[in-house]
Amino acid sequence: MKKLFSFSILLLLLVTACKNDTEKKIETSEDSKTSEIKTLQLTTGTIEANQFEICQENDCPKVELKYLVAEGEHSERINQQNEAYLIEIFNSTPDSSSAETLDEAAKKFIKEYFNFKNEFPESPATYEAEVTQEELVKNDSLLTYKTKFYLFTGGAHGYGATRFLNFNPKTGNRLTNAQLFSDETAFTEFAEQKFRVQYEITSESINSKGFFFEDDVYKLPENIAITNDEVILIYNPYEAASYAQGQLELVINKTEVEQFLNY
Template identity: 65%
Template sequence: MKKLIIIALSSTFLFSACKNDSKQENKNDPEKAVTIKEQTLQINSSTIESNQFDICKENICPEVQLEYLVAKGKYSEKINQENEAYLIEIFNSTPSPSSVDNLEEAVQKFINDYFKFKNEFPETPAAYEAEISQEELIKTDSLLTYKTKFYLFTGGAHGYGATRFLNFNLNNGNKLTNAELFSDPEGFTAYAEKRFREKYEITSENINANGFFFEEDTYKLPENIAITEDEVILIYNPYEAASYAQGQLELVFKKENVKKYLNY
């Protein structure tokens, strides 16, 4: 019995010593500690507002509020480049899109377009507005998803708002296509169509019978799909499958019910 106790105590001591040696090794090797930190992907938030620009310090500018995510660590350069291009594309949906190199230039152009608009139509009460926000929806060992909500107004009867998802493969940092989210895209599409018809009470064979406008009268998955720990979320933004008046259409499935179709 005494021998067993001595062996147990010795094992505990050796385990603790190894852990302490490992900690001490990292402490004494700052380069190794930095490498470990760089391999851990961190997601932070950054902001750009119209009041940061010189022209807005002396003039009434359109309201611009851009809160976006910035990755730091493994594959962060790839992720940040894709995300910046993605956000710039939102600004390019305005009446006069153009090529810009970064987000600050995109906001600057949005402000400049507003002043051009006011010079051409000085009597109009309309004011430009851009509000964009991002949040980290999920981050696992293999999947990172950003959720982006935005609203743009550049005159006219109404602005345009939408919710979008941006998915990344954390094994290589690449942006994922919707098809890459699924092991069986066709099977999932058939499942989603069945649920879509149930939710929107489509009893006719024609998917567009209740006022939807899928191309060629064929059901299609939306442009924006997200997979969380518990759910699969499908969002059809205005004009994607229905009129602006019908607003955003959303389907949410329990992940356990569709996991056989998923890669993540």
């Protein structure tokens, strides 16, 4: 009898342990899935001219868009801001885009092309829109997209540029350039000295080598990125120099300016 009782107790303990172990595994699995959902992941979305009905039977301009799509925590807010940002790129075309989605912006671009061809049927000029995005920085405190684009709508030449879009992944909010720095004034002074060395500007005015900073005063560019090792400053054509001078890029070692940065 005692042996039977002892065996029953042992069996009960084994069953309870197995049950608890199974529950723990289920909880761990569910926690893991939840963590995966919350962790921000980036995939690529594409838009091409041949996906639109009008381009099935007509020769359309080249339209190739490859853009980042966030999934996970705060992804909806990030995607909304990024889409608005990409739509804004089309505002450099003759008719500013009033589209609410990137699909609409691409359709409007194609429509503008056909309007142009109807008005100037003999013109050999065509339209072209290329946009590519890539992840430049992704960590707990900073998410940075690098966007390169080129638009051509006739004329002497098209326009291409490189832009950075910075987000706080903890909130999904877009960061301004000012928010990247703990001391923007000190960083600007440091960057100016680097700029002067790179373009061999000594004691002369900042515009003495053909640049056209407003009021002859150096200023930071619109596009700034902070990576693990560098701070990248990009002046796109017409921002600080002529189109012929192309894109100006200033790269600063992060260790030299860490005291001025928030990231």
